[in-house]
Amino acid sequence: MTPSTPLNCPCGSARPLADCCQPYHQGKLLPATPEALMRSRYSAFALGLTDYLLHSWHASTRPAHLEPDAQTDWKALSILEAPAPASHQGRVHFQAFFRERNRWQVLEENSRFVFEDGCWWYLDGTPSIERLKPGRNDSCLCGSGRKIKQCCGE
Template structure:
């Protein structure tokens, strides 16, 4: 069975963000945002650095990241010429702690390539209960999903 794309599109990774990771150009800001989220989820630092605006790009990203990205929600997306914005919510876990990163990101097209410029992230910590809906978005209770047996599942 083919791996589902982490961006939540419902498509396989190969049919969705994987093609951008393999070199196909993202057609717009939302597609690039989804591909970058998937790259974070998959540890594809090469793709993240390659799609960061060169004036804002960090020199490197840590090889080991304790953050496990589990869900992406696009709140709003629009583009105008060579400029674009994507507002999103990304749910993550670090160990047994859950959180949501919200950001209104800016993108620009340089030489035909869309790239991430910047955004102002806001992080909110979540405290899901075992009987609450799982923050991963599965629709199941936490105890039947990522919090099985009192610990985080896979």
């Protein structure tokens, strides 16, 4: 897990946003794999890009609208499994760490993707959210390697 900083993309690739997920967000490139789409969607959540989230969601499962969530501070993404896509279907198992109202939580999801009309679409997922209780001297969940009290702690 690579921390997100102003110099790199929120998806954890350690690459600058302009060279990573931003071209997807701007419609200049299409994600070539379900994992690339998942990373770009995580970055869109972290950056509050609800239009991109809706645009990359398959029409059969897409909600009518998404409200930006200023209460959620996305901190890190960890891809647990992203097997090679089979035919026109793919999946990504990930964890996304975030803080909401001064509480640490982790969203874990097995996401499904479908390849249609020349691009990958987020179809749906099976999410679960668990509250985390890191200690002040634990490593920060953002992935910086620093103690939580010296990084993203309260």
